[in-house]
Amino acid sequence: MTTFLGLPGGLPHADRHTGQVEGSLRFPDAARTALADGQLRTNIGAATRTIRTKRAAVVAEVPDWEELREAGRAIKTDTMARLPELLLQLEENVTARGGVVHWARDATQANAIVAGLVRAVGATEVVKVKSMVTQEIGLNEALAERGITAWETDLAELIVQLGHDKPSHILVPAIHRNRAQIREIFLREMPGVDSGLTDEPRDLAMAARRYLRAKFLTAQVAVSGANFAVADTGTLTVVESEGNGRMCLTLPQTLITVMGIEKVVPTFSDLEVFLQLLPRSSTGERMNPYTSMWTGVTPGDGPQDVHLVLLDNGRTATLADQVGRAALHCIRCSACLNVCPVYERTGGHAYGSVYPGPIGAVLSPQLTGITGGDDPNDSLPYASSLCGACFDACPVKIDIPNLLVNLRAQHTEAHADTHRIPSAEQIAMAATAWAMSSPSRWARAQATTRAGRLLGRRRQVIRALPAPLSAWTAARDLPRPPTETFRQWWAARDAGEHR
Amino acid sequence: MKIALFITCLADTVYPSVGRATVAVLERLGHEVVFPAGQTCCGQMHVNTGYQRQAVPLIRQHVEVFEPYDLIVAPSGSCVGSVRHQHGQVARRAGDEGLATAAETVAARTYELSELLVDVLGVDDVGAVFPHRVTYHPTCHSLRLLRVGDKPLRLLRNVAGIDLVELPEADQCCGFGGTFALKNAETSAAMLADKMSNVLATGASVCTAGDASCLMHIGGGLSRLATSTRAVHLAEILASTDGTVEVRS
Incomplete structure (x- = not known):
């Protein structure tokens, strides 16, 4: 156990029950629904394959892509090493330019701050720029409880919101829906929609545009996240494709930005690296259509009441782990989701948290804290075959497989620390480690596997085994053990040669 | 040496x-x-x-x-x-x-x-003979941890008589992942199903790779499908001088 001086009990983690940082089912159980849904697998498979191909093409045309990735990694590593001072510098610069900075330890505090700010201007509605962090903290629901309606203005987020659904991807939250399903949602849920709506993408986009335009023009308050915040200037940045963000960031009088503390970058010129890495990695575009930057308040131009809510929600606890903190380097591009063979089969909902895919599997459990118990987030680090495609795709070179392996170790060690009776797996691992740490014991253990020859005599393969190995034989045969091990064969050959 | x-x-x-x-x-x-x-x-x-x-x-x-x-x-x-x-x-x-x-x-x-x-050793022709249609699955750890690149393929291309066919979506994981295959067995099986479709689409009689573990997974799946396509380790093809590999007893 690590001891944190001055903070008895360790650093605070995100509350599992506020917002959406943990689902209700462990990954294998949550995945079962998705695996059985052929339509879902088709939708996700087709969509990820398209984005994957686009990304590969635009990444290949950048001659210094590897150097850019390394620069991204270096900037993030430096940022995490001096996060407190950079955050104070950010606060100072935002304040100096007329913005107001708020600090929120967790989701509950952040939601209360935002709700208070909306109430203070007497608004009952807010328009929202697509943001992961406000979903993490469950802002829309928290505002609704206080009589404030939040309207999602990103097309895919709107589809999710109108469908009373949950996002399943970081970049394309409605990836699990096809256009026929989207048409049905619009016809059912969008007030004033043309009943002759077709499922043509342009038709669907125009319906959303008409619907949203009225919201943009009447909203007093906008809520956004931020892709980056520049410490040395106090500049906030939102990168988007549809222009809905630009509308939200410029039209309302009050602008409230909620941002995880890890989103800060040291200098304005650091954006040069990330603004090249992000669009190519996320949408597979050379450049995103809209990049909005604002620094405090500009008198007479844009929002005059500008707020920044800095959210911890388990990030400082994550930062305390020297390996695990690399998860905080994430720029939410979702390239790792699009290349992940597990995500492609299960979709995002199986991960429970708003952060799905490989990055979610290393971020969500760290935000809530690894317990060693049956918590759904403790199952996420195991939701990977460790194929490494995510590490290769990551624009800031987060070694996700290594993080997963380390979180698995934290899980089993926390389990051993909190359970008096070891699990069957723990016993099996200890027994095999004991056998394998001595060649003579290992040779004896190998001899017992030959008992397996009694099985599968007819077909030369084993087709059924009891639990937990039944999980293997449900879909695969197992070879019948050979008559002699390699070491036995070698010893016999050796003896023959030396005779 | x-x-x-x-x-x-x-x-x-x-x-x-x-x-x-x-x-x-x-x-x-x-x-x-x-x-x-x-x-x-x-x-x-x-x-x-x-x-x-x-x-x-x-x-x-x-x-x-x-x-x-x-x-x-x-x-x-x-x-x-x-x-x-x-x-x-x-x-x-x-x-x-x-x-x-x-x-x-x-x-x-x-x-x-x-x-x-x-x-x-600076060798890319080991003098092997293997007159069969073969497809090569680059295992994730050879591909992405070791970066073996086309080394196995260079060795295979020089095998006499081989009909080497490209595996579609070759870089996709077969779904083995060690205890992943047990802990997330259904996801693993879904990945395996797609890998097997790609293997079978090549018409190869042999799927080869540099890892016995991934081959145990792919081979176990192929055996369950009762196809004649077999999983054979790269070393076994390279060792073959008469077009056969050792039959398991």
Whole structure:
């Protein structure tokens, strides 16, 4: 156990029950629904394959892509090493330019701050720029409880919101829906929609545009996240494709930005690296259509009441782990989701948290804290075959497989620390480690596997085994053990040669 | 050259023919193969399942056994990947800096079979004969941890009589992932199903790879489908001089 001086009990983690940082089912159980849904697998498979191909093409045309990735990694590593001072510098610069900075330890505090700010201007509605962090903290629901309606203005987020659904991807939250399903949602849920709506993408986009335009023009308050915040200037940045963000960031009088503390970058010129890495990695575009930057308040131009809510929600606890903190380097591009063979089969909902895919599997459990118990987030680090495609795709070179392996170790060690009776797996691992740490014991253990020859005599393969190995034989045969091990064969050959 | 064979626990116990084939290829090329008898397992399964502390004695055993050798080969991208990328780190996490350093020395002398043949021994034609339609699955750890690139394919292209066909979506994981195949068995099986469709689409009679573990998974799936397509280790094809591989007894 690590001891944190001055903070008895360790650093605070995100509350599992506020917002959406943990689902209700462990990954294998949550995945079962998705695996059985052929339509879902088709939708996700087709969509990820398209984005994957686009990304590969635009990444290949950048001659210094590897150097850019390394620069991204270096900037993030430096940022995490001096996060407190950079955050104070950010606060100072935002304040100096007329913005107001708020600090929120967790989701509950952040939601209360935002709700208070909306109430203070007497608004009952807010328009929202697509943001992961406000979903993490469950802002829309928290505002609704206080009589404030939040309207999602990103097309895919709107589809999710109108469908009373949950996002399943970081970049394309409605990836699990096809256009026929989207048409049905619009016809059912969008007030004033043309009943002759077709499922043509342009038709669907125009319906959303008409619907949203009225919201943009009447909203007093906008809520956004931020892709980056520049410490040395106090500049906030939102990168988007549809222009809905630009509308939200410029039209309302009050602008409230909620941002995880890890989103800060040291200098304005650091954006040069990330603004090249992000669009190519996320949408597979050379450049995103809209990049909005604002620094405090500009008198007479844009929002005059500008707020920044800095959210911890388990990030400082994550930062305390020297390996695990690399998860905080994430720029939410979702390239790792699009290349992940597990995500492609299960979709995002199986991960429970708003952060799905490989990055979610290393971020969500760290935000809530690894317990060693049956918590759904403790199952996420195991939701990977460790194929490494995510590490290769990551624009800031987060070694996700290594993080997963380390979180698995934290899980089993926390389990051993909190359970008096070891699990069957723990016993099996200890027994095999004991056998394998001595060649003579290992040779004896190998001899017992030959008992397996009694099985599968007819077909030369084993087709059924009891639990937990039944999980293997449900879909695969197992070879019948050979008559002699390699070491036995070698010893016999050796003896023959030396005779 | 004198080459120490790191057989891997899986090949030792379940696929001894892969070990015999590795020995055959290297001896045919005029090298001396030794088998350090004290070897057991690299500990990858323990590390990847979350049992790093339990893996430390295995790593120590591995390092002590292989430290005397200048050149070590394993017929597995995954186990070499563990030796290279995990041993030092796991030892360091356990606070054993001495073991970490020794492990890194051993790791620097350890090669996967295709790396040893092409990079160290400078051979890309091992004189094999295998007149069958073959498709090659690049296992994730050879591809992305070791970056073996096209070395296995260069070796295969020079096999006499081979009809080498490209595997569609070759870089996609087969779904094995060690205990992943048990802990997330249904997701693993869904990945395997897609891998098998791609293998079968090639019309190959043999699917080959550099890892017995992934082949156990793919082969186990193919066997369940009752197809005639078999999973055969790269070493077995390279060892073959008469177009056959050892039949399992």
